[in-house]
Amino acid sequence: MNKSVLNNYFHSLFPIEKEIVVQITEKFTSFKLHKNTVLIDKNEISSKTYFLEEGYMRSYILNEDNEEVTTNIYVAPCFVNDFLSFFKQQPTREIYQTITACSFWETSLENVQSNFHNIPEFREFSRLLFVINYHKLKDRTIEMASQKAETRYLNLLEQNPNVFQHIPLKVIASYLGITDSSLSRIRKDIGKY
Amino acid sequence: MNKSVLNNYFHSLFPIEKEIVVQITEKFTSFKLHKNTVLIDKNEISSKTYFLEEGYMRSYILNEDNEEVTTNIYVAPCFVNDFLSFFKQQPTREIYQTITACSFWETSLENVQSNFHNIPEFREFSRLLFVINYHKLKDRTIEMASQKAETRYLNLLEQNPNVFQHIPLKVIASYLGITDSSLSRIRKDIGKY
DNA sequence: TTAATTTCTTGTCATTTGACAAGTGATCGT
DNA sequence: ACGATCACTTGTCAAATGACAAGAAATTAA
Structure with a gap:
């Protein structure tokens, strides 16, 4: 206690x-x-x-x-x-x-x-x-309205990198407002983490 | 007063x-x-x-x-x-x-x-x-993450139709997270109001 | 450990949206 | 009333993202 x-x-x-x-x-x-x-x-x-x-x-x-x-x-x-x-x-x-x-x-x-x-x-x-x-x-709403998915992903990665070690990507994808396949492709295009 | x-x-x-x-x-x-x-x-x-x-x-x-x-x-x-x-x-x-x-x-x-x-x-x-x-x-954030622009437009139109009589479309477009040209096309595709 | 389930990736193709530019009509300030 | 600016529409093309399906990899449950 x-x-x-x-x-x-x-x-x-x-x-x-x-x-x-x-x-x-x-x-x-x-x-x-x-x-x-x-x-x-x-x-x-x-x-x-x-x-x-x-x-x-x-x-x-x-x-x-x-x-x-x-x-x-x-x-x-x-x-x-x-x-x-x-x-x-x-x-x-x-x-x-x-x-x-x-x-x-x-x-x-x-x-x-x-x-x-x-x-x-x-x-x-x-x-x-x-x-x-x-x-x-x-902040999240503004991001949704004004930035593309890749930027939103990179922001989350920067602000909360530990999230990616504990939370399934499909959950993160829907939080970012994209499908899990799109997130997978975005991660492929960048150097991941 | x-x-x-x-x-x-x-x-x-x-x-x-x-x-x-x-x-x-x-x-x-x-x-x-x-x-x-x-x-x-x-x-x-x-x-x-x-x-x-x-x-x-x-x-x-x-x-x-x-x-x-x-x-x-x-x-x-x-x-x-x-x-x-x-x-x-x-x-x-x-x-x-x-x-x-x-x-x-x-x-x-x-x-x-x-x-x-x-x-x-x-x-x-x-x-x-x-x-x-x-x-x-x-609600707005969830809408941004899960619905396409046309749906967001229709929701706003339903919930706040008067907005469209007083606020420039380009302002509404950026509120909906799209460009003014996209909003213009969405309005053309639907029957407008 | 093995089988079942879930997660992640990748391919193909369609749809949505953006970028840019041009043109028209409306509005504003002087 | 004038020109200047602004708002809106539309065209063309490119980029971003989704839908669906299949398979690989990881995780879970028995």
């Missing part, structure tokens, strides 16, 4: 006193999942927020043709949260699934609400987390 | 008492801009949050080749905010510009902070606004 990774994550994002972080993370509990295991399933109403301490996971949706489209890739340490489902308490369209074995911390919506309204520093932290996530997503 | 549109916007998103909304919007002031006018410029640190009461605007970035890439389209009534610049107080990469004549309400970061920490309902509202914006952006 060593919460140092979790606690340090707060400090890394935001200047905040140790005692307050301890107070915030007090009610987090830990658990582990094997690889290829669903954390939040489609149509579920998410009632927990998760911190991924170790491992790799992804979220994806099923399109009209029932093909998997990877919507996000998660590399520890980071929070994993279906914002819409969690905060609006409505069913999610996405499936959140581990790719490698993962260890988590979780806490309930009630605890988040209590912290959000009672601890000013937690409010600031939550908002910052939103801002950062929004910004990452926006 | 009629704040009814602004006040109603709060009620439309969130069940909240009239008195509290009045308290929140008390320190908002109004102003107008002509068409094609910059609201927030690149490299600026945004110190205001804006509510677009009437009009159409967009945000865009300049890519490596100095081409404009439209990052968002704003249709009144809605909040307009560079989250990253406003909440982290750092320079923005984006340019926010009116497309038609626009009328706004604005308030300062100090007021937002004060409301955020003193009015629980405002906190909930702010978070909901984030959730909604995040969700919209995510």
